[in-house]
Amino acid sequence: MIFSEKIEQLAIEAEATLAPQFKHIEAVAFQNTQKVMDAFRNHRVSDGMFQSTSGYGYDDRGREVLDEVWADVMGAEAAIVRHNIISGTQALSIGLFGLLRPGDVMYSVAGKPYDTLEEVIGIAGEPGNGSLKDFGIGYEMTELNSCGGFDFPAIEAKLRELGASCKMVFVQRSKGYLNRKTLSVAEIGELVRFVKNIRPETYVVVDNCYGEFVETEEPCAVGADLIIGSLIKNPGGGMAETGGYLAGTKRTVELASYRMTSIGIGAEAGATMGQNKPMYKGLFYAPHTTAQALKTAHLAAYVFEKLGYTVEPRWNEERHDIIQTVIMGNSEGLCAFCRGIQQGSPVDAFVTPEPWAMPGYSDPVIMAAGAFTQGSSIELSADGPLRPPYTAYFQGGLTYESGRIGILSAAQCVDELKN
Ligand SMILES: *Cc1c(COP(=O)(O)O)cnc(C)c1O
Numbered sequence: 001m002i003f004s005e006k007i008e009q010l011a012i013e014a015e016a017t018l019a020p021q022f023k024h025i026e027a028v029a030f031q032n033t034q035k036v037m038d039a040f041r042n043h044r045v046s047d048g049m050f051q052s053t054s055g056y057g058y059d060d061r062g063r064e065v066l067d068e069v070w071a072d073v074m075g076a077e078a079a080i081v082r083h084n085i086i087s088g089t090q091a092l093s094i095g096l097f098g099l100l101r102p103g104d105v106m107y108s109v110a111g112k113p114y115d116t117l118e119e120v121i122g123i124a125g126e127p128g129n130g131s132l133k134d135f136g137i138g139y140e141m142t143e144l145n146s147c148g149g150f151d152f153p154a155i156e157a158k159l160r161e162l163g164a165s166c167k168m169v170f171v172q173r174s175k176g177y178l179n180r181k182t183l184s185v186a187e188i189g190e191l192v193r194f195v196k197n198i199r200p201e202t203y204v205v206v207d208n209c210y211g212e213f214v215e216t217e218e219p220c221a222v223g224a225d226l227i228i229g230s231l232i233k234n235p236g237g238g239m240a241e242t243g244g245y246l247a248g249t250k251r252t253v254e255l256a257s258y259r260m261t262s263i264g265i266g267a268e269a270g271a272t273m274g275q276n277k278p279m280y281k282g283l284f285y286a287p288h289t290t291a292q293a294l295k296t297a298h299l300a301a302y303v304f305e306k307l308g309y310t311v312e313p314r315w316n317e318e319r320h321d322i323i324q325t326v327i328m329g330n331s332e333g334l335c336a337f338c339r340g341i342q343q344g345s346p347v348d349a350f351v352t353p354e355p356w357a358m359p360g361y362s363d364p365v366i367m368a369a370g371a372f373t374q375g376s377s378i379e380l381s382a383d384g385p386l387r388p389p390y391t392a393y394f395q396g397g398l399t400y401e402s403g404r405i406g407i408l409s410a411a412q413c414v415d416e417l418k419n
Contacts, residue, residue, distance in 0.1 A: 001344065003408045007303075007415065011408055014302035018295075018315065025294045031216045032287030039072040040284070050277035057271030066279055067267060071247055073283065075221030079247035080257050080267045081231070083240070083275035087375075088209050088230030089116040091244030095228045096120060096168075098259035099203055099252060102136035104167035109155050109191065110183060111143045114176045114207060115361050115385075124362065138165070148181035150191050159198045168203045169195050173219065174210040174321040177385055177393065179312070182320040185215050189222030196223065203252060209233055210321040210377075210395065213290040218247075226252040232376040234293070234322060237285030238398045239278050241373060289378055290322060293396050296380070296403025297324040300394055303411050322378075328390045328414075331355075336413045337392040338368035341382040344409030345370020346402060355386050363387045380406040 003011075015022075049062030057063065063082075070079035085091045092114075100106055106121065119125035122133025132139065140158060145151040159166055171191065175182045192204050206219040208227040212234035219227050229235060231243035246256045257266035301324055302315035310327040313319055328334040338353045347370045355364040363385040371379035380403055382394045394410075397403025 001405055001409060003412055004415070007408050007412050010303050010306055010411070011299065011404065014299050014306075014315070018298050018302060021298050021316065022295055025291045025298075028214070028216055029287045029291035032213045032290075035216075036069075036073055036283055036287060039069045040280075042072065043069050045069065045280065050280070052274035052276075053271045054273065055271055056269045058269055060270070060272050060276075062276035062280075063270060063272050066276060066283075069280075070245060070283065074218045074227060074247040076218075076227070076247035076253075077250045078253035079245060080253060080260065081243065081245040081279060082260070082270060083231075083243040083272065083279065084270065085231075085244030085260070086242065088207075088228070088233070088244055089114075089120070091228045091230065091246055092117060092207060093120050094244075094260045095205060095226055095246050095252075095256050096132060098256035099205070099226070100132060100135075100137045100167055103138075103165060105138035105140055105162050105165045106132065106168045106170055107158060107162065107166050108139070108141040108170045108172075109150060110171045111178060111180060112141060113170060113172050114209070118362070140166075144180055149187065150194075152194060155191075155194065156198060159195065159202070164199075164201070166199060166202050168205050170205050170207070171219075171224075172207040172209075174207070174323055175312075175325070176207075176209075179325070179327075179389070179391060181312075182211070182323065184318075184320045185211075185217050185219055185222055188219045188224060192219075192223035205252075210323055213287045214294065214319055214321055220247055225249050226256065231279065231282065232373055233378050234290045235283060235286045236279070236376075236378060237282035237289045238373075238376065238378050239282035239285050241275060241278050243275070243279060289398060292398060292400045292403060293322040293378060294319060295400045296397030296407060297322055297395070299404060300324045300326070300407045300410075303407060304414075307411060307415060322395045324394045326392045326394065328384075328392050330390055331386055332417060333414060334384050334386070334390040334392050335366055336417045337394075337410050338366050338382050338384070340410030340413030341368035341380060341394065341406050342370055343413070344402075344406035345380055347372055361385065382410070 053060040122131030203225040206227045208229040226248035231240035304326045355366040367383040369381040
């Protein structure tokens with residue numbers, strides 16, 4: 001792929017300027033790799049754990065130890081990591097239905113949760129499908145304040161109003177498809193202390209998607225009761241073929257496991273069918289792969305800001321997830337961005353992405369993904385719903401080198417459109 005002189009120069013300038021940011025990212029990756037390898041060593045991970053099991057999958061040592069390793073790495077008491085959790089949405093669904101009972105309220109304190117949860121909660125979609133709402137579970141929401149932080153006075157008022165019915169405070173760490181800031185682990189820790197001070201019994205549940213390994217601690221380490229994510233994002237390291245995880249206290253993970261399989265069976269069965277090795281290997285790679293994606297995101301922020309776009313976060317801001325947004329302003333810009341990412345991908349580079357009505361999303365979405373694993377967004381990918389201000393959400397990059405190619409390709413496509 002050949003880039004214009006202007007784009008190539010911009011990249012060289014970006015990399016010189018971003019040296020301190022890159023150094024910080026490498027330091028975090030080193031610390032997280034140490035944490036992962038310590039957990040592997042402490043739990044005596046060995047070759048036999050990569051064996052495949054079938055049927056009930058009883059006594060699958062690889063599965064049991066992976067759960068323990070995962071819990072350690074996440075700073076949790078327990079975890080369930082499964083290849084047959086098909087996506088982040090399913091993992092979240094397991095967590096919500098696992099903890100909430102009729103008459104309870106789920107209280108989202110960082111604005112509206114991710115689009116695909118709307119039908120699960122019952123604030124979108126047909127009644128009768130078995131949403132939380134159908135089961136008599138309430139939903140309340142508070143937006144973040146104008147500075148992008150938690151609105152503590154409003155949260156306190158709502159917690160006191162709801163009383164014991166407020167079973168769960170729900171936080172989405174990452175911005176998802178919203179034009180808002182991503183929350184740091186420290187901010188989530190402050191929220192946990194605040195909530196527990198008012199209602200110690202209320203679970204704090206975190207949608208941890210895209211946040212894993214960006215910092216040196218995960219939300220469980222600051223008191224979150226349950227964190228939930230997808231293995232085709234950060235923690236799968238680009239190696240896991242599919243899957244999801246939940247990590248938290250013994251009790252929340254047990255309740256979630258009953259919903260995942262069956263009450264009484266929980267996490268004690270489930271054939272792994274040869275998927276243990278990619279999941280272990282993925283966790284091993286995850287801190288490094290996340291760092292590659294972060295460097296790619298910083299490069300994108302720098303390049304697109306210089307091309308005159310509003311980006312979030314800015315190139316010199318500290319990051320709490322791997323998502324980079326670029327406000328394209330119109331649908332042509334958003335589509336050009338996605339075309340460029342697609343052309344700069346290792347797989348399906350010849351394909352032209354088109355907007356489509358994706359199940360679970362309320363606006364048409366355009367997606368660029370030239371990934372080895374379908375839908376994997378730890379791999380170079382971009383997407384955005386076709387609604388103003390036509391924000392491109394970019395993430396991933398298995399290697400910085402390939403991420404750089406993708407970003408420069410997007411920059412060139414967008415720049416050609418302008419000229
Ligand atoms: C990706 C994501 C999810 C889950 O999405 P799936 O496509 O179902 O894996 C949930 N919340 C956030 C913030 C996400 O980024």
